[in-house]
Each structure stands twice: as structure tokens, then as C-alpha cells.
Amino acid sequence: MDHPKEACGLFGIYGAPKAAPLIYQGLFSLQHRGQEGAGIVTSDGTRVRCVKGNGLLNEVAARTDFKELDGHLGIGHVRYSTTGGCRIDNVQPLLVECIDGMWAIAHNGNLVNAGKLRQMYQESGAIFQTSTDSEVLIHLLADPMYRTRPRRVARALSELRGAFSFLLMTERCLIAARDPLGFKPLSIGRLGDAWVFASETCALTQVGATYERDVRPGELVVVDETGLHSDFFSEPPTDRGAQCVFELVYFARPDSRVFGHNIHIVRYQSGRNLAREHPAEADVVVPVPDSGNSAALGFSQESGIPLDYGFIRNHYIGRTFIMPEIIQRHQGVDMKLAIVGDVVRDKRVVVVDDSIVRGTTSRRRIELLRQNGAREIHLRISSPPTRHPCFFGIDFPTTKELAAADRDMEQLREFLGVDSLGYLSLKGLLEPIGGAKKYCSACFSGDYPVAVEGSSGKRGVERFQTTLNLNQQKTEP
Ligand code: SF4
Missing domain, CATH: 3.60.20.10 (Aminohydrolase, N-terminal nucleophile (Ntn) domain)
Known part of the structure; x- marks a missing residue:
């Protein structure tokens, strides 16, 4: 989200x-x-x-x-x-x-x-x-x-x-x-x-x-x-590679083939694995568009819970993270995604998304679902908790800004305001795409494939x- x-x-x-x-x-x-x-x-x-x-x-x-x-x-x-x-x-x-x-x-x-x-x-x-x-x-x-x-x-x-x-x-x-x-x-x-x-x-x-x-x-x-x-x-x-697994989780377009895999199929499979690892008793599966779409389809087909569109995306606004301040972020989120009230009202809703980084946007989405009458919200994430920064070209926030950095699962569930929370395991993410040795997954595992001491951040050389x-x-x- x-x-x-x-x-x-x-x-x-x-x-x-x-x-x-x-x-x-x-x-x-x-x-x-x-x-x-x-x-x-x-x-x-x-x-x-x-x-x-x-x-x-x-x-x-x-x-x-x-x-x-x-x-x-x-x-x-x-x-x-x-x-x-x-x-x-x-x-x-x-x-x-x-x-x-x-x-x-x-x-x-x-x-x-x-x-x-x-x-x-x-x-x-x-x-x-x-x-x-x-x-x-x-x-x-x-x-x-x-x-x-x-x-x-x-x-x-x-x-x-x-x-x-x-x-x-x-x-x-x-x-x-x-x-x-x-x-x-x-x-x-x-x-x-x-x-x-x-x-x-x-x-x-x-x-x-x-x-x-x-x-x-x-x-x-x-x-x-x-x-x-x-x-x-x-x-x-x-004996090892370090292909960025976040490309498969979030960055690349679903119609692309990256590292030998079609992105839609990888995310769909992640959704199926997620449903097996973290099943939910619910009435409807709702994807967070666009990057949660394929995983939500997989979750729905594996669980037998029908898929429906509870969020509608406004494509005429830039991605919310372009706005730097949290206040702006909240406003951007509300402008970017609208809730289809009739899909979620009085329902037990499984929300499927690809990842949670800061968690601020996710919390706002959950609030909006509740305001629109969702009875229960079960959040399912088709990747493991993001606990570590990236030094290899993705502008992650600092460790202390990452929602999962210093929270256990129960603290995270409370922070996000959901009835239940489940993340796909690293094994569930990596095994279907060839295993851990081919990928960098440092933002999930903290196992950096290249020494990063002395590496500068985004503005490290900015004077x-x-x-x-x-x-x-x-x-x-
Ligand atoms: S830490 Fe590795 S997997 Fe995570 S975003 Fe950076 S390059 Fe990709």
C-alpha cells in the first residue's frame, strides 16, 4: 500500500x-x-x-x-x-x-x-x-x-x-x-x-x-x-547472484519478463502461496491496485473466496510517494484510491497488497475501509516484512521509518489497525522463482550480497x- x-x-x-x-x-x-x-x-x-x-x-x-x-x-x-x-x-x-x-x-x-x-x-x-x-x-x-x-x-x-x-x-x-x-x-x-x-x-x-x-x-x-x-x-x-527480488514483487510491470519470469505469473503464484500460509475466513478478496492485483487473484483462486474491486484507482494523479511529506501523502492517498463502499460494506474483507514500507499509506487505507463499513479487515502481504534499507538503487526510507523494522507481528497488526495480518514467507516468495541463491532479498533478510559499509544514501554526495x-x-x- x-x-x-x-x-x-x-x-x-x-x-x-x-x-x-x-x-x-x-x-x-x-x-x-x-x-x-x-x-x-x-x-x-x-x-x-x-x-x-x-x-x-x-x-x-x-x-x-x-x-x-x-x-x-x-x-x-x-x-x-x-x-x-x-x-x-x-x-x-x-x-x-x-x-x-x-x-x-x-x-x-x-x-x-x-x-x-x-x-x-x-x-x-x-x-x-x-x-x-x-x-x-x-x-x-x-x-x-x-x-x-x-x-x-x-x-x-x-x-x-x-x-x-x-x-x-x-x-x-x-x-x-x-x-x-x-x-x-x-x-x-x-x-x-x-x-x-x-x-x-x-x-x-x-x-x-x-x-x-x-x-x-x-x-x-x-x-x-x-x-x-x-x-x-x-x-x-x-554460486550466487543478486537479482533484486523487489523487481518481481513491485517494480516491474505485470506484462514484463524480468530475470526469466513473467511478473504477473510470479505475483499470482505468490498470492496462492500466501493463501496457503495465511488463510482467512472472509467474504471477499480485495486487491490494492495495481501491484496487488495479480497476488489477490492468486489468493482468491487458492482460497475460493471471491475477488472483487473494493479500491478504484485514479490514474490521473502521480504516485503518492512523489509527495515528500506525510501530510501530503495522506491527501495523495485519498485522491489516488477510492473505496467502492458496496463491495466492502458489512463484509469480512481480505486486502491483498505486495508490500508495506512505512505503513502510513496502509493505515489510511484501512481507516477508509472501516469508514465505508467493512466489518473485518484481514491484511495479507505477498512478500515478507520489509525490515532493512536498500543500498542498491531503491530509495527506501531509513530503518527507523520502516513499519516492520522494530515491531513484532502483533505490534504491526495493531499499528496497521487490522483484525489479522499475514506476510508471505521468504521461502514462499523465493522457492517458486529459483531459490535464495539467485536473488538479493536484503530488504527482507538483512543479508546484503555486497558489503555496504561506507555506502552513501541518496544525498550522500549532495553538497x-x-x-x-x-x-x-x-x-x-
Ligand atoms: S535490498 Fe536487494 S531486494 Fe531489496 S530492493 Fe534493494 S536490491 Fe532489491
Whole structure:
């Protein structure tokens, strides 16, 4: 019912007669992954152009002239800031001119050693333009120690720790890479002769591309005029991965295939397991739309309790967590979800949701259900209690803000104001999708797959807030 903030979405294409409209379409279907900023960089082989700005993709498009984006290759990004604030210069793709040409970078994830690398370069005189962790890759690529040696990109990437899926481009080539533990998704598709890359397969489908495969953990894929070439910048460990299980629980769209699984099917199965682990005596199963829909269907079919729509979502308001203050959150919740009183009045209601983070939104929903006459409310969550922060690219609140961090189940039930409460077990979540060794589930278990000491939070490298009132930036080198 309340959620961590989004990740980011990447889309890239090489070999389309006109890349920009396809990138726009692809990013449009990834908008759920980030709404703070959007940008597209394209190249015709000699000239690079960039359009970006704060806000939703269509807002950025309305303020800019997309017709200027020429070229057969390009990358795009929709952003939710997981490091750095909402400054215009933090909006990606980041575009810089190095001594040997232009580089554009789009990143999904969070680098846990960015602070250290940044300090190292700053001490030797480098100037950083943004407060994002992603910028350290630019400095690595420009560093003569890497720039003048073979396998420059591979060497630079191997210095990074943490979670990253990157799309990079120069005037002439497109590069895709994924960290050795595979935290963040990145898929490869084909559209005629063009190669397409996207955070989720729903974006491939959107542009008419067919899914080929995922970029493999530790893999570096380069596409240029000679075709697609693959190499590994780091051998992925054979005994474990760290794919972000929250992608399956909440972030990804139900029609996407992520880490080899269809999202709807995973959530549906979680709902069935949840009904087995935490049955309820009730009259109706009500999903919290949209991310609770598939699990509620599974719960209903497993339990035999009919499913009905007790919440109606207003799609014309942004996601509630965009508003930072709790007061605003309450108002946003009421505007975002309406109760269908006739569905819940005098009923014993099972409410199914995907996760609870702060719990403030959940409590408000429960209050509204009671005000609309629900007789009993049994809350069922299709993931385990979220007790630990994320350092890998999801903007979770601090530990003390997490509802489940220091409450036992009975305290949580009381805090949320429900008659009964049940969370899916970690085993019930992970076993149907291949087991614990393939996934990061640290926000549930506290078992971080990468050392996080010294990792900075969202504003760890933020030293100032820009006062420039820029809402778009065009670059024409
Ligand atoms: S801590 Fe949670 S949200 Fe963060 S990468 Fe791991 S599973 Fe995903």
C-alpha cells in the first residue's frame, strides 16, 4: 500500500532509421520506473544531440523539440533519484565531451563505492558536475590509466561495486553492461536489423521488438557498424547472484519478463502461496491496485473466496510517494484510491497488497475501509516484512521509518489497525522463482550480497541544491 520510490528505466537502440521516436515509445512504457526526469541522447554517427528535463517524459517532450534528435542510435533514461537530488544536471543520460569524443551514460542501480571513487578523483583535481553516483564512471573512462589501454570500458566497469545496469554511447557505438551479480534487469531485443536494449521487456514489446535474451551478469555488449559483440568485464560468481527480488514483487510491470519470469505469473503464484500460509475466513478478496492485483487473484483462486474491486484507482494523479511529506501523502492517498463502499460494506474483507514500507499509506487505507463499513479487515502481504534499507538503487526510507523494522507481528497488526495480518514467507516468495541463491532479498533478510559499509544514501554526495530554474537542456556539440 505504500512503496519505496522507484528505480530508473533504460532504453537504447542501434540501427533504426530514426532512433528518437522509438526511444520515446520505449521510455514511455518504462515511466513507472521513474517520474522525476527523462532524457534522450541520439547520434547520427558524427553529431550527438540531447534533450532532457525534469518531470514526466511527455512533459519533457512538450517543452522540447524532439525533431532535433536525429540519428540511428541513441539511449534514453527515466529517472527516480536514488542518489543525488532532483537537480536538472542529475537528469540522465549524462553527456560529456572527453578528449576522444562524446560519451553519454544512463544508469539504473546504485554504486556502493561511488563516494570513495569520487573523493579520489576530487583530490586529484577533477570537478564533478552532478551529485549522482553514476558520474564516477565518466571519470574512470576519461582517466588516462583506462583511456589509453585496451578494454577501457571493461577495466573502468570492473572498478565499480554495487548494482548497475548501464547503457553507454559514443557517436558511433552503443554499449550495455550489467554488474556481476545482476542486481538490475536489462534485456536485449531485435527490431528488424536494429538492436534494442530495455530495463523491462514491456518496452521491447511497445516498439514491436522481439525479446532475444538478457544482458548477462558481468557482461559487456557493444554494438557498432560491425554488429553485436559480447565480452565479460568480470566473471560472475557461479554460486550466487543478486537479482533484486523487489523487481518481481513491485517494480516491474505485470506484462514484463524480468530475470526469466513473467511478473504477473510470479505475483499470482505468490498470492496462492500466501493463501496457503495465511488463510482467512472472509467474504471477499480485495486487491490494492495495481501491484496487488495479480497476488489477490492468486489468493482468491487458492482460497475460493471471491475477488472483487473494493479500491478504484485514479490514474490521473502521480504516485503518492512523489509527495515528500506525510501530510501530503495522506491527501495523495485519498485522491489516488477510492473505496467502492458496496463491495466492502458489512463484509469480512481480505486486502491483498505486495508490500508495506512505512505503513502510513496502509493505515489510511484501512481507516477508509472501516469508514465505508467493512466489518473485518484481514491484511495479507505477498512478500515478507520489509525490515532493512536498500543500498542498491531503491530509495527506501531509513530503518527507523520502516513499519516492520522494530515491531513484532502483533505490534504491526495493531499499528496497521487490522483484525489479522499475514506476510508471505521468504521461502514462499523465493522457492517458486529459483531459490535464495539467485536473488538479493536484503530488504527482507538483512543479508546484503555486497558489503555496504561506507555506502552513501541518496544525498550522500549532495553538497548544494541548484537554484537555476532550468527545465530543459539541449546539447549540440
Ligand atoms: S535490498 Fe531489496 S530492493 Fe534493494 S536490491 Fe536487494 S531486494 Fe532489491
